[in-house]
Amino acid sequence: xxxxxxxxxxxxxxxxxxxxxxxxxxxxxxxxxxxxxxxxxxxxxxxxxxxxxxxxxxxxxxxxxxxxxxxxxxxxxxxxxxxxxxxxxxxxxxxxxxxxxxxxxxxxxxxxxxxxxxxxxxxxxxxxxxxxxxxxxxxxxxxxxxxxxxxxxxxxxxxxxxxxxxxxxxxxxxxxxxxxxxxxxxxxxxxxxxxxxxxxxxxxxxxxxxxxxxxxxxxxxxxxxxxxxxxxxxxxxxxxxxxxxxxxxxxxxxxxxxxxxxxxxxxxxxxxxxxxxxxxxxxxxxxxxxxxxxxxxxxxxxxxxxxxxxxxxxxxxxxxxxxxxxxxxxxxxxxxxxxxxxxxxxxxxxxxxxxxxxxxxxxxxxxxxxxxxxxxxxxxxxxxxxxxxxxxxxxxxxxxxxxxxxxxxxxxxxxxxxxxxxxxxxxxxxxxxxxxxxxxxxxxxxxxxxxxxxxxxxxxxxxxxxxxxxxxxxxxxxxxxxxxxxxxxxxxxxxxxxxxxxxxxxxxxxxxxxxxxxxxxxxxxxxxxxxxxxxxxxxxxxxxxxxxxxxxxxxxxxxxxxxxxxxxxxxxxxxxxxxxxxxxxxxxxxxxxxxxxxxxxxxxxxxxxxxxxxxxxxxxxxxxxxxxxxxxxxxxxxxxxxxxxxxxxxxxxxxxxxxxxxxxxxxxxxxxxxxxxxxxx
Numbered sequence: 001x002x003x004x005x006x007x008x009x010x011x012x013x014x015x016x017x018x019x020x021x022x023x024x025x026x027x028x029x030x031x032x033x034x035x036x037x038x039x040x041x042x043x044x045x046x047x048x049x050x051x052x053x054x055x056x057x058x059x060x061x062x063x064x065x066x067x068x069x070x071x072x073x074x075x076x077x078x079x080x081x082x083x084x085x086x087x088x089x090x091x092x093x094x095x096x097x098x099x100x101x102x103x104x105x106x107x108x109x110x111x112x113x114x115x116x117x118x119x120x121x122x123x124x125x126x127x128x129x130x131x132x133x134x135x136x137x138x139x140x141x142x143x144x145x146x147x148x149x150x151x152x153x154x155x156x157x158x159x160x161x162x163x164x165x166x167x168x169x170x171x172x173x174x175x176x177x178x179x180x181x182x183x184x185x186x187x188x189x190x191x192x193x194x195x196x197x198x199x200x201x202x203x204x205x206x207x208x209x210x211x212x213x214x215x216x217x218x219x220x221x222x223x224x225x226x227x228x229x230x231x232x233x234x235x236x237x238x239x240x241x242x243x244x245x246x247x248x249x250x251x252x253x254x255x256x257x258x259x260x261x262x263x264x265x266x267x268x269x270x271x272x273x274x275x276x277x278x279x280x281x282x283x284x285x286x287x288x289x290x291x292x293x294x295x296x297x298x299x300x301x302x303x304x305x306x307x308x309x310x311x312x313x314x315x316x317x318x319x320x321x322x323x324x325x326x327x328x329x330x331x332x333x334x335x336x337x338x339x340x341x342x343x344x345x346x347x348x349x350x351x352x353x354x355x356x357x358x359x360x361x362x363x364x365x366x367x368x369x370x371x372x373x374x375x376x377x378x379x380x381x382x383x384x385x386x387x388x389x390x391x392x393x394x395x396x397x398x399x400x401x402x403x404x405x406x407x408x409x410x411x412x413x414x415x416x417x418x419x420x421x422x423x424x425x426x427x428x429x430x431x432x433x434x435x436x437x438x439x440x441x442x443x444x445x446x447x448x449x450x451x452x453x454x455x456x457x458x459x460x461x462x463x464x465x466x467x468x469x470x471x472x473x474x475x476x477x478x479x480x481x482x483x484x485x486x487x488x489x490x491x492x493x494x495x496x497x498x499x500x501x502x503x504x505x506x507x508x509x510x511x512x513x514x515x516x517x518x519x520x521x522x523x524x525x526x527x528x529x530x531x532x533x534x535x536x537x538x539x540x541x542x543x544x545x546x547x548x549x550x551x552x553x554x555x556x557x558x559x560x561x562x563x564x565x566x567x568x569x570x571x572x573x574x575x576x577x578x579x580x581x582x583x584x585x586x587x588x589x590x591x592x593x594x595x596x597x598x599x600x601x602x603x604x605x606x607x608x609x610x611x612x613x614x615x616x617x618x619x620x621x622x623x624x625x626x627x628x629x630x631x632x633x634x635x636x637x638x639x640x641x642x643x644x645x646x647x648x649x650x651x652x653x654x655x656x657x658x659x660x661x662x663x664x665x666x667x668x669x670x671x672x673x674x675x676x677x678x679x680x681x
Contacts, residue, residue, distance in 0.1 A: 038189030088119030111164030111172025192291035219555030292525035314544035316356035423459030441493030472516030
C-alpha cells in the first residue's frame with residue numbers, strides 16, 4: 001500500500017510538471033510600455049540613406065553604444081561586422097554597407113562625435129546614437145541649426161544656434177541647445193513612439209500642456225528623434241495646451257453646487273456597457289493608442305503583404321518601417337496579372353499603399369497602374385460605383401499622379417452627383433451612411449475651394465454632427481448597431497476637411513467622436529466592431545487611420561491619404577569589400593571611429609556631466625539631463641489615464657518551480673524503484 005502511494009505521488013508530481021510548463025511557456029501578448037531606460041539608434045550610408053531606421057533599444061546599466069548597435073542589428077536583421085583590437089571593437093560593416101578605402105564608419109551621440117569609442121561609451125536613458133558612413137576626407141561634417149523653445153506665455157527658454165553632425169535629428173539639435181543653456185531634458189523612450197519630450201528644463205506645465213515640436217513652422221508627424229535636420233533649418237518647441245471641447249452649450253444653465261441638476265430622462269437606456277467609461281483624450285494619449293495598435297499587430301504576428309493595404313496606409317504614418325517584402329509581393333502580383341485587376345477597388349488600394357511606401361505606382365517594373373486605373377472597365381461608362389469613384393480619386397491624389405483633367409473631373413462629378421438630398425452619401429439606398437460619407441469627405445478634401453464641392457462638404461459635415469447619437473457614435477442598423485468603423489471613417493473624413501471631431505459640434509453626452517472610438521478598445525490594444533465584441537483587424541486598421549488622421553489635423557499636415565510624390569530610385573552602388581585587416585593598417589584610436597578610446601575632447605557633448613575621468617571616459621553619476629520617471633504620474637499612461645502594464649512575466653519563476661518539482665518527483669521515483677528491487681531479492 002505504501003509503495004503504491006509513493007508511486008502515485010511520483011506520477012502526480014511529474015504530471016504537474018508537464019502540465020505546468022506547457023501552460024506557462026506560452027507566447028504572451030503585451031502592450032508596449034515606456035522603457036525604464038532606453039536609447040534610440042540609427043545607421044545611415046554615405047548618401048544619408050537609412051541602413052536601418054531609428055530603433056528604440058532598452059538598456060541596462062553599463063551597456064555601451066556597441067552593445068546597442070549589436071542589439072539593433074539583431075532586431076533589424078542587419079549583420080554587424082567588426083574587428084577586435086586592444087583599444088576596442090572597430091565596426092567595418094552594417095548590413096550590406098561596408099567600409100571602403102575612402103569611407104569609414106563614424107559614431108555620434110546626440111548630434112556630436114563621441115569622446116571615446118563605441119565599445120567604451122556607456123549609453124544613458126534618452127541618448128540618440130547615429131552610425132554614419134563618412135568620407136575620410138570630410139569625416140566630421142556638421143550643419144548649423146537654430147533652436148527655439150518658448151513656454152505657454154511665449155517666454156523664450158532656448159534661442160540659439162548649434163552645430164550638429166550631418167544626418168542628426170531635431171532631437172540632437174535640441175539636446176545640444178539645452179546643454180549650452182545648462183537645461184535638463186526630461187524624455188521618455190518607447191518601443192513604438194520612440195523619443196517623446198516630456199519637459200525642457202523646469203518649465204511649468206499644466207495638466208493638459210505638452211511640447212509641440214515643429215521644424216521651419218511645420219509640425220512634426222513623427223518622433224523628434226526621427227526627423228533629420230538640414231543646414232539652416234529651425235527646430236521650434238512651443239508649450240501648447242490641449243483644450244477639450246465644452247461638454248455643455250454656453251446657453252445651458254449650469255446647476256449650482258447647492259442645487260444638483262436632476263438626472264435627464266431618456267427614452268432608451270445607455271447603449272454603452274457599464275465598463276466602457278468615457279475616456280479622457282489628449283495629444284499624448286492619441287500617440288499611446290497608436291503605439292498600442294502597433295503592439296497589437298506584433299502580438300497577432302500580422303505580416304504586411306499584398307492584401308494588407310489598410311494596415312500599410314496607417315503604419316506608413318508611424319515610425320515603423322514598411323518591410324521591403326510588401327513591395328516585393330505587389331511587384332510579384334502585378335507581374336503575374338500584368339497589371340490587370342478584375343476588382344478595381346483592389347487596384348485603387350494598392351496604388352494608395354504604394355504611394356505610402358514611396359513607390360511610384362505609374363512604373364511597377366514597366367507597368368503603369370495609374371493608366372490601368374483610368375482605363376479599367378468599371379470606369380468606362382463614366383459613372384463608377386460610389387466607393388470606386390472615392391478610392392479612385394484618393395489613389396490619383398495619393399502622390400500627385402499626372403492624369404487627364406477629364407478623368408479627375410469625372411471622378412469628382414460622380415461623387416457629387418451621388419450625394420443624398422439631406423447631405424451625406426450611401427453605398428446604396430436613400431439613407432446616408434457615416435462610413436461612406438467620411439470616405440467621400442476624404443476624397444473631396446483637396447478640392448474644397450470649389451464652390452460646389454464646398455457646399456457638399458458643408459452638408460456632409462452637418463449630417464455627421466446631427467446624426468451622431470447621445471452616446472457619441474452612429475447607431476446604424478446595416479452595421480449591426482453602433483460600430484467603431486463608422487466612428488473611424490467619420491473622424492478620417494472630418495479631419496481631412498479641417499473639421500475637429502472633438503469640437504462641441506461632435507460632442508454629445510457620451511463624449512466626442514475620438515472619446516467614443518476609445519470605448520471600442522480591447523485589452524490587447526485592438527478595436528472591436530461593436531462595443532460588446534472582441535478585437536478585429538478591420539476595426540483596428542480603421543482606428544489606426546482615425547488616430548493618425550486626427551494627429552495630422554492637429555499638426556496641420558494634411559490628409560491621411562496623401563503622401564509625398566515618389567522619388568525616382570537610383571541603382572545602389574556596390575560597396576567595395578574591405579581589405580584583409582592583416583594587410584591594411586587601421587587608424588590608431590581615432591576618437592570619431594567606433595571602438596577607439598583616446599583622451600576625451602575638450603567639449604563634452606552631454607549636458608550636466610563631469611569630465612571623463614575614468615578609463616571608459618564617463619563617471620558613474622546619473623545623467624541629470626534625462627530624468628528617471630520615478631512615479632506612476634510620470635509614466636506614460638493609456639487612454640484611461642492608467643499606467644501602461646509592465647511587460648515582464650513570471651515565466652522564469654514558473655520554470656524554476658517546475659525544475660524543483662521534477663527533482664522531487666525523480667527522487668521519489670528512484671526511492672520507489674530501489675525499494676521494489678530490494679523486496680524482489
